[in-house]
Amino acid sequence: MVGRRLEDFFFRSFATLIAMFSASLLIFIVLFIAKESLPCWNSTSPIAFISGSDWFPVGDEPVLGIAPMIAGTVTVSVLSVFIALPFAVGTALWLSCFAGRWARRVMIPSVDLLAGIPSVVFGFFGLLVVVPTLESVFGLPSGESVMAGAIILAMMVLPYITSACVEHMDELKKRYDAASKALGVDSRFMAYRLVLSGALRSVWIGSLLALARAMGETMAVMMVMGNSPLWPRLLGRAETIPALIALEMGGASAGSPHSAALYGAGLVLMIMMLAMILISKGSLRGRRWKQ
DSSP: OHHHHHHHHHHHHHHHHHHHHHHHHHHHHHHHHHHHTTTHHHHSOHHHHHHOOOEETTSSSOEEOOHHHHHHHHHHHHHHHHHHHHHHHHHHHHHHHTOOHHHHHHHHHHHHHHTTSOHHHHHHHIIIIIHHHHHHHHTOSOOOSHHHHHHHHHHHHHHHHHHHHHHHHHHHHHHHHHHHHHHTOOHHHIIIIIIIHHTHHHHHHHHHHHHHHHHTOOHHHHHHSBOOOSOOOTTSOBOOHHHHHHHHGGGSOTTSHHHHHHHHHHHHHHHHHHHHHHHHHHHHHHSOOOO
16 A cells, blocks of 8 residues: 555656646746847837838848738738638548548548648648649749748648547537437538537637647748748738748857847747637636537
8 A cells, every 4th residue: 555655656746747847848948038039129129029010130230120020920820720720620520420430540540640741841742733823823923922821831730620629529429419310300410500519619729729830830831932021912922930030040140139139039929829829728728618
């Protein structure tokens, strides 16, 4: 009995240490980025940094404004979620309510595998397929645009929304299936009016998590958006905060205003992503699932 208690004590202590280490690591990263960005606030205020539309960090008097990059990040991320949402929810609903056992065994691992494909592969697909297609369809001189980035990001976030919906839809299907059959309710009615309406909360949470994932994507978006610090237009070039950091950090001198401004941009991006995650967690805990 004493040995069992010691074993439980050591297991709880080990699990607590792992959890504390994970939380400490996140705090350390945030503090490190905030510390490295401090010189940026000596030359510009946080409000001017966020609301400014000009980006000239290497001049005699650096002009630091990332509003177009913030707008580009939010625009391409939100648009990608809107594109992916009907496909993801439709796939989850079909897998839960209409797919056979064999189809589920093939499709569910395939959707999960889609999340593991490297982002550079999606970027190459965008360069070779999406960008030329947009050029030919819309008669553009260059298909590198917000639309191209949104289409690629939609492919990347689709499995996140699907996975968030499938499990809850499966539970709802099991809950209502027997009663629906006993009452003679059509399977399509049950799927649309009971399962889908009951899973709207999981759709919302999955969309927020996918939005946070899309906002942090770098390589694929950088390859197809054109990387111009302009205000985003659907068929025009734009730049996201991750792409800005990836493209310019290698050429920024350590300790320079340019480097500090890039860390400041990273801090803004991290705050935006943490806000999305906290909103999704708050939505999950705010109310219980529909019973």
